[in-house]
Amino acid sequence: DSGVTQTPKHLITATGQRVTLRCSPRSGDLSVYWYQQSLDQGLQFLIQYYNGEERAKGNILERFSAQQFPDLHSELNLSSLELGDSALYFCASSGSTDTQYFGPGTRLTVL
Amino acid sequence: AQKVTQAQTEISVVEKEDVTLDCVYETRDTTYYLFWYKQPPSGELVFLIRRNSFDEQNEISGRYSWNFQKSTSSFNFTITASQVVDSAVYFCASNNGGTSYGKLTFGQGTILTVHP
Numbered sequence: 001d002s003g004v005t006q007t008p009k010h011l012i013t014a015t016g017q018r019v020t021l022r023c024s025p026r027s028g029d030l031s032v033y034w035y036q037q038s039l040d041q042g043l044q045f046l047i048q049y050y051n052g053e054e055r056a057k058g059n060i061l062e063r064f065s066a067q068q069f070p071d072l073h074s075e076l077n078l079s080s081l082e083l084g085d086s087a088l089y090f091c092a093s094s095g096s097t098d099t100q101y102f103g104p105g106t107r108l109t110v111l
Numbered sequence: 112a113q114k115v116t117q118a119q120t121e122i123s124v125v126e127k128e129d130v131t132l133d134c135v136y137e138t139r140d141t142t143y144y145l146f147w148y149k150q151p152p153s154g155e156l157v158f159l160i161r162r163n164s165f166d167e168q169n170e171i172s173g174r175y176s177w178n179f180q181k182s183t184s185s186f187n188f189t190i191t192a193s194q195v196v197d198s199a200v201y202f203c204a205s206n207n208g209g210t211s212y213g214k215l216t217f218g219q220g221t222i223l224t225v226h227p
Contacts, residue, residue: 002158031213033213033215035215042217042220043202043215043217045214045215045216048213050213056213058214088154092156094213097161098144098161100146100158101158102148102155103155104155
C-alpha cells in the first residue's frame with residue numbers, strides 16, 4: 001500500500017459526459033501528479049501540482065483540468081468525454097525525495 | 112527532452128531462471144533520476160528503486176539488482192531465481208530534476224511472465 005488513495009476504482013460513463021477523479025496524497029507529500037495509461041500511448045504525464053499551485057504540464061487535453069485543494073487532495077476533471085479517453089488514470093504523490101508513489105488508479109471506460 | 116527505451120516488449124522464463132530487463136535512457140541533463148516500477152496484474156504501480164545520476168553504484172535488494180552505467184546510458188534490472196510472483200509489467204522511468212522535475216518519462220514497459 002503506497003498510502004496514495006484514489007476514488008473511484010472504476011468509472012463507466014457515456015461519450016459527452018463529465019467525470020471527476022479524486023486523489024489523496026500520502027501524508028505530508030505536497031506534490032501530486034496525474035498520469036494516463038492507455039494501450040496505445042503507454043504511461044503519459046498529464047499535470048503536476050505542488051502545494052496548491054500548478055507546477056508542470058504535460059500533454060493534457062484542454063477538455064481536462066485539475067486542481068489541488070488546501071488539504072492537498074487533488075481532483076482531475078474530464079469533460080466532453082470521448083471513446084479514446086478510456087484509460088487507467090493514476091495519481092502519484094511525492095515529498096522531499098521526489099520519488100513518486102502511485103495510487104491504485106481509476107479505470108475509466110467511456111461507452 | 113528525455114526518452115526511455117525498453118527494447119524487450121515481452122520476456123518469458125521458467126521459475127528459478129535469472130532474467131535481465133534492459134533500459135536505455137536519453138537526456139541532455141547532467142542531473143537526472145532513474146526509476147523502476149512494477150505493475151502486477153492487479154494494476155497498481157509499485158516503486159522499486161530510484162537512482163540519481165551521480166550515483167553509479169550498483170544496488171542489490173534481495174533477488175533484485177540494478178546495474179547503472181552512464182557510459183552506455185543504461186539502467187538494467189536483474190531478477191535472480193525468478194518466481195511466479197515476479198510476473199508483471201516492469202517500467203523504467205526518468206526525470207530531469209529541473210524546473211519540471213516532477214514529470215516522469217516512462218519506457219513502454221516489459222511484460223515478464225514467469226512460468227512454474
